[in-house]
Amino acid sequence: MLIEQQIAARRERAHGSVVRILAKPDGDLYGDYAVRSASKKTYRVAMRGPGLFDNYCSCPDFAVNTLGTCKHIEALLLRLHRRRGTALDHDQFRRTRASLSLHYGETLTVRLRLPLSPSPALQALAREYFDDTGLLKSGRFRDFGKLMDEFRKADDQAVVYSDVLDYVDRENEIAEGLELERKLLTKYRRGRDPLAGVLKTALLPYQVRGAIFAAFRGRVVLADDMGLGKTVQALAAAELLRSRRGIQRVRSWHRRRSSTNGRKKSRSSPTWTRRSSTV
Numbered sequence: 001m002l003i004e005q006q007i008a009a010r011r012e013r014a015h016g017s018v019v020r021i022l023a024k025p026d027g028d029l030y031g032d033y034a035v036r037s038a039s040k041k042t043y044r045v046a047m048r049g050p051g052l053f054d055n056y057c058s059c060p061d062f063a064v065n066t067l068g069t070c071k072h073i074e075a076l077l078l079r080l081h082r083r084r085g086t087a088l089d090h091d092q093f094r095r096t097r098a099s100l101s102l103h104y105g106e107t108l109t110v111r112l113r114l115p116l117s118p119s120p121a122l123q124a125l126a127r128e129y130f131d132d133t134g135l136l137k138s139g140r141f142r143d144f145g146k147l148m149d150e151f152r153k154a155d156d157q158a159v160v161y162s163d164v165l166d167y168v169d170r171e172n173e174i175a176e177g178l179e180l181e182r183k184l185l186t187k188y189r190r191g192r193d194p195l196a197g198v199l200k201t202a203l204l205p206y207q208v209r210g211a212i213f214a215a216f217r218g219r220v221v222l223a224d225d226m227g228l229g230k231t232v233q234a235l236a237a238a239e240l241l242r243s244r245r246g247i248q249r250v251r252s253w254h255r256r257r258s259s260t261n262g263r264k265k266s267r268s269s270p271t272w273t274r275r276s277s278t279v
């Protein structure tokens, strides 16, 4: 489906998707809302403007649809338009503090939003790390720790939403895995056994590479043909995860399904924008 069609579908489904507004900003139209959906779920919706990617919703659809909107955001925009008409398009969220949030576009990235009158330190930080649209420049992810330090110093009232911190944790975990994979494969190319002591049996070269790949790439599928030893690769990968990454226990898929009411829980689902107490 075209992006325009996907957005149109959410606008159509917006009608009746919010049955109650549980919390809304004082006085202003834009601000933080809590809504009760038609499916009896409570979502937090941060309304900041009339455009795509201006706003945030804690619903599962928003986290994965990469459209920058969802039916709850569209439902609130409809209500706000009814109250303010086209004036809403020129109304602005009065941002008083800088914030770092996740940009849920085709690729996830970090977005900086500045207050209406940013300090020179915040402006310098924005130029250094972010592009003109406020998105983290490619290649600057590795400096995220330094960026956070400077962000705290530049604005001690700044808000860092928890989905940013979750995202950074995940990205760091992936980078750490790739680094370990690179080291073990280099060792292997130099004629040493990177899996020495991992299993009691010796693995074939493709199995060694398969086990290392499976251990350090996050979610993977071992799709070797039948009889090529996927089980032994999986065992080696599990042992590598235990010994190199400190993984102790993995909840079984069945238990996970039952504990999440029949729905597979996505690791990428964001936590709502809990304000970090450290910034």
Ligand SMILES: [Zn+2]
Residues within 6 Å of the ligand: 043, 057, 058, 059, 060, 061, 062, 070, 071, 072, 073
């Ligand atoms: Zn939503």
